Amino acid sequence: MSxxxxxxxxxxxxxxxxxxDLVISLIICSVTSLGGYLIAPEDQQPLIFGLIGxxxxxxxxxxxxxxxRTFSYMDEE
Known part of the structure; x- marks a missing residue:
């Protein structure tokens, strides 16, 4: 690799x-988890909505x- x-x-x-890619996925997962948590009804529902998010x-x-990632198979004959 260069x-x-x-x-x-x-x-x-x-x-x-x-x-x-790591930063993009962290942002997406954080926004969806927090969004699910914040829109959930009260009591125990925020945990379930956060997990779904x-x-x-x-x-x-x-x-x-x-x-x-690329995989290559090399035959050892």
Missing amino acids: EQGQKENIEVWEDLVHIK AVLGFVISASIIKPK
Whole structure:
């Protein structure tokens, strides 16, 4: 990988992540979780709505941000 590509990535849980994609997904998940929490009715409902917002944010992030990893199989004969 080039030096420029290395500067744009950080290591998270032993995997390289593009900084811009990480920030975008964090913003999306935070907004949907907090939005679900704030629009929920009182009592125990805010927790459920917040969790639903987190899952919704994950689905949106996964559909917007495509994986950049490529796998190649090398036969060792």
